Structures are given as structure tokens and as C-alpha cells.
Amino acid sequence: MNIASARRPIVPPTPPRAPDDMSFFGRLAVIRQNMIATWGQRAYEEDVIQGRLLLHRSFILNRPDAIRHILLNNYENYTRTPAGIRMLRPVLGEGLLIAEGHAWTFQRRTLAPAFTPRATANLVPHMTAVLDETIAKLDAQTGEAVDLREMMQRMTLEIAGRTMFSFGMDRHGPTLRNFVMEYGERLGRPYFLDMVLPVSWPTPMDRARARFRKRWTEFVAMLIAERRAAGKKDGAPPRDLFDLMDEARDPETGKGFSDAQLVDEVATMILAGHETTATALFWALYLLALDPDSQEEVASETRGEHLDSIADIDRQKLTRAVVEETMRLYPPAFLIARAARDKDNAAGVAIGKGDIIMIAPWLLHRHEKLWDQPNAFIPKRFLSMDAPDRFAYLPFGAGPRVCIGAPFAQAESVLALARLIGAFRVELVDTNPVIPYGVVTTQPDHSPMFRITRR
Template structure:
């Protein structure tokens, strides 16, 4: 895409690129700390990079047609890698994000009605109530530096709690955040044996993950039990996602979710819904603090209005473009890894049984053949008539397994950014560069402090 810019756009900091000749064991050593830092310049220039992963070939795909084949045309031939399953199963169980085959199809069909645009619109009042409270709290902190990353985590967790259960997370929020921090700090990182051994062979870290999962599922089951004590009035419309999910039935089989399945689906929606959205909002605020002119454009788009409906959200075209550009530069899921069940040919790439396919939105979104000024922050590229190739921009994945909660996440992100920037001017309290880390999600290496002032 060619983008004309009147002024020079900002280029936010990134980790140094790895030497292209870095050894396998050198990459493994860096991998645990920051996967983004394992990729060299070739990965940002070439369409296909072939390597070796123990007994199989590995491929990094930056070619949209090949990606289309893997994620859409022949997606059933590709399954999660052992390391990917180990990273996700302890927190998501067999939820829709990692289920395979008939189990996944059943879950997807059953959940679909809970994530329609109409269902999302009914949840907007929960979002606006939390945003009102967040803005009120921030009003009291305009005289001191503020950790907006923590603020976004607390805010999106509260939104996740209210949209899921219709109750606040004052009592349970700290415990849930501790679970997330505990897992991301150690258990959610890939270790050498995680990548080497098949899933049926437990690694030392798998035992720790199993202990974590027991505590985690007990906590989620407790939240569900608390919500069920609130009940649901006969004939009343659904008031939250739990009502929708608890009553959901597969249109083909008529079956709903068992209690154990419901625990995994609720865990998936809470974690995927709050952590990735909080991270995307943090990066958007960081970029706008680096780029005051773009920040003022976002503020002016709201016209000082109190946004509180899907119609209001849909009118925020430039704010949506800021969110889209943020997720291009900082995709929440920086890597999608798949293993081939059988031999295949993906747009000319010969793939063998067991070969590892890596589709890295971090690389794809910054690829020098696919984007003009790929490392620059230019929101207006998403307002151009020349849309990016559908398989060159994957913030929510693509194909049948595209993120089911994408419309919800987009509505929440646009609404939150518009309301926050409409209320406050933000700037960084220091100029220490914030470096993205690829660990579970695309996280900052530290939480910078911001100064905020009322508009």
C-alpha cells in the first residue's frame, strides 16, 4: 500500500533484529525472553523462509496466497503445535480457541449467536458504565504520573466481568490478575522440552502447569456458581454473555455446554477478552502520546459527545483506523504456529507431513513488500480506498478460526480510546523507549508513566 503523508510519521521503537545467521540454540535462548527478537532482516523481506526444526522443515510464510491456503482453503490439514498446546491448554482448557475437529465445530456453532453485532450492541451499556467510572477515577489523578497500562488492565477486566456476569470485579479482579501475571511470568513461556517432546510426553513445566490449571478452573467455576445464584427471570432478555452462553445450543445437534465445557469457554472469553484488549489500548495510548497531532485528531472526532451506543462507535472512523494501525504495529497474537497433518502445497510451497508453519502477524504487518513505510505509525492507511490484502493483515486471525470475539473487541477498543482521548490529553512522563516483547501477547518491556490533563 502506498501512503502519502504530509508530515513525517513517527516510528516507534522495536527490539534489535537478530543476525540472520544466528544459531538454532542461540534463537532458543532468546525465544523464552522475546520471540520477536529472534527474527532477522530476511524475515521482513522474503516471502518464504525455510529452516529446520529437529526432524522436520519449518516455514515462515509472508506470502498472502500461501497464508490463505493454510488458514482458509485447507485449514483442516493444520493443527496447533505441541508447544502451542502446552502454552494455552492450562488456561483455556478445551475452549473454542484451541479445540480441534468436531469439538471445535460444535463450540463455534454454539457460541456464534452470543457474538453477533446485535448481541454486542446489547453489551455496550456495560462498557460505557465502566468507562464512566474509569474517567472519574482518572480525573482525581491529573496531578500525578499514571500507569495507564495497569489502568487499562483493570478497566478491561471490569468490562469483561460485567459483560460476562453482570457483576463487578472488585472482589475477584485482583485474584484474576494474579493468575494472569503468574502464568505469563513463567508457565506461559516456551521451554526447550516444550518444543521437542510430543504433547503426550509431559515436560517438567507441564506438571507446574497442571497444578496451575487445577487452581484456575476452580476459580472460574466459583465465578460461574456466583453468577448462577443471581438467576435469570423467566422470559427476560439475556443480560450478559453468561446468559447467552449458558442457554446456547448447537443448531445442528441441539446440545449445549456441559459445566466443564462452560468453564473453559468462560475462561477463554475472559482472558482473550480482557488481556489482549488491554494490551492493544495501552499501545494505542503510547503511540498517541508519541504523536500529539494524531491524538488531537482522535479527540476532535468525538466532538465532545458522550458516546454510548454502537451507532456512536460506528461514527468514529479515524479512531477505528488508529486502533487498526495499532494492531498492525503491535498485533496481540504475534505468532500463529501450525503443524501439517499431511503433505500439502501452499501456493507453491511444498510442505511435508509434520512440518511446522509459522505465520507471524508481527512480521507480516511490517513486511517491506506488503506495506509502505511498514514501521511507521500512519492510521490513515486504513482510511484509504486501497485496503490491505485480507491475508496480509491478521490482528484476529483469518478463515474459519478467525477470533469469534473480534466484533466485541473492536467495539470496546474504539469506544474506550475515543472516550479516554476525548476526556484527557496524555503525554509520557519520561522518554525511556518502550520495547515490545513477544511473550504470550505483544507486551511492553515495562509500564511507562503518563501525565494526563483534562480537556
């Protein structure tokens, strides 16, 4: 994509790139701290990088045609890696993101009606109510130093709670945030034995994760019980995602979710729905604080808009482009790792049984062959007719396993960013560079302080 810009775009800071000849054990030491920092310059320039991951060959794929084959044409040949399962199963159980085969097909078919554009449109009032409250809280802090990352986490968690259960998260939010922080800081990081042992062989960290999972599922089951106690009038339309999920039935078999399955699906939707959106909004606000000209353009686009419906959201073309460019530079899922069930040929790449395939949106979105000025923040590249290849831009994955909640997340992100920038001018107080690091998602290395003023 060739992008012409009237002004020099900003280039936000990134971690130093690793030496291309870094040893396996050197990379392993860095992985636990920041996976993004394990990739060297070759990974941003070459189409395919072949290596070894212990007993198996590994491939980093940066070719859209090969990625299309893996994620779409022959996706059933590729499953999550043992390390990936170990990282995700304790918090997501056997929910949609983890399930394979018939279990995944059943869950996907059953959940699909809950995430249609029409269903998303019905949930917008929950979003706008929380945004009104957030803007009122920020009004009381104008001129002060504000931690917008924490504010976005609280806001998106509140939206997740109301859209899922129709009740606020004032009582339960701190507990849920503690679960997320506890897991991300220790249990969600890969250890050596996590990578070398089969999933059926528990590692010491697996035992700690199992203890965490017991407490976590009990907490989610309590939220479900509280929502069920609130009830729903017979014949009344669904009022939230829980109603839609609880009433959902597989269109082919008529089966719904068991209580245990519902716990895993609710956990998946709450975590995926609030943490990734909060992080994307933080990065968008950070980039707009670095780029005041783009910030003013977003504010101009929102001026005079009511922003309380899907139609209003769809009119925010530049704001959507800012969100899309933010997720290009800081993809929530920085790495998609798969293990080959059987040998295959992915657009000329010969893959053997057991080989590890790494598709890294972080690399793909900054690849020098695929993007003009790949490290620069240029939202208007997404307003160009010269759109990127579908398999060169993967903020929500691609193929049959594309994120089912993508329309919901996009609507929430555009609405929130438009409302916040329409209401406030955002500036950075902290001048220290914010460095992204990848553990579970693409997170900032610290939470900088911002100053906000009313427009």
C-alpha cells in the same frame, strides 16, 4: 500500500533484529525472553523462509496467497503445534481456541449467537458504565504520573466481568490478575522439552502447569457458581454473555455446554477478552502520546459525540483507524504456528507431513513488500481506499478460525480510546523507549508513566 503524509510519521522503537545466521540454540535462548527478537532482516523482506525446527522443516510464510491457503482453503490440514498446545491448554482447557475437529465445530456453532453484532450492541451499556467510572478515577489523578497500562488492565477486566457476569470484579479482579501474571511470567514461556516432546509425554513444566490449571479452573467455576446464584427471571432476555453461553444450543444437535465445557469457554472469553484489549489500548495510548498531532485529530473527531451506542462507535472512523494501525504495529497474537497433518502445496510452497508453518502477524504487518513505511505509525493508511490484502493483515486471525470475539473487541477498543482521548490529553513522563516483547501476547517491556490533563 503507498501512503502520502503531510508530516513525517513517528517510528516507535522495536527490539534489535537478530543475525540471520543465529543458531537454533541461540534462537531457543532468546525465544523464552522475546520471540520477536529472534527474527532477522530476511524475515521482513522475503516471501518464504525455510528452516528446520529439530526433526521437522519449518516455514515462515509472508505471502498472502499462501497464508490464505493455510488459514482458509485447507485449514483442516493444519493443527496447533505441541508447544502451542502446552502453552495454552492450562489456561484455556479445551475451549474454542484449542479445540479441533468436531469439538471445534460444535463450540463455534454454539457460541456464534452470543457474538453477533446485535448481541454486542446489547453489551455496550456495560462498557460505557465502566468507562464512566474509569474517567472519574482518572479525573482525580490529573496532573499526576499515572500507570495507564495498569489502568487499562483494570478497566478491561471490569468490562469483561460485567459483560460476562453482570457483576463487578472488585473482589475477584486481583486474584484473576495474579493468575494471569503467574502464568505469563513463568509457565507460559516455552522450554526446550516443550518443543521436542509429544504432548502425551509430560515435561517438568507440564506438571507445574497442571497444578496451575487445577487452581485456575476452581476459580473460574467459583465465578460461574456466583453468577448462577444471582439467577435470572424466567422468560427474561439474556442480560450478559453468561446467559447467552449458558442457554446456547448447537443449532444442529440441540446440545449445550456441560459445566466443564462452560468453565473452559468462560476462561477463554475472560482472558482473551480483557488481556488482549488492555494491551492494544495501552499501545494506542502510547502511540498517541508519541504523536500529539494524531491525538488531537482523534480528540476533534469525538467532540460532541455521545458515544453510547454501536452507531456512535461506527462514526469514529479515525479512532478506528488508530486502533487498526495499533494492532498492525503491535498485533496481540504475534505468531500463529501450525503443524501439517499431511503433505500439501500452499500456493507453490511444498509442505510435508509434520512440517511447522509459522505465520507471524508481527512480521507480516511490517513486511517491506506489503506495506509502505512499514515501521511507521500512520493511522490514515486505514482510511485509504487502497486497503491491504485480507491475508496481509491478521490482528484477529483469518478464515474459519478467525477470532469469534473480534467485533466485541473492536467496539470496546474504539469506544474506550475515543472516550479517553476525548476526555484527556495524554503525555509521556517516562522518556525511556518502550520495547515490545512477545511471550504470550505483544507486551511492553515496562509500564511507562503518563501524565493526563483534562481537555
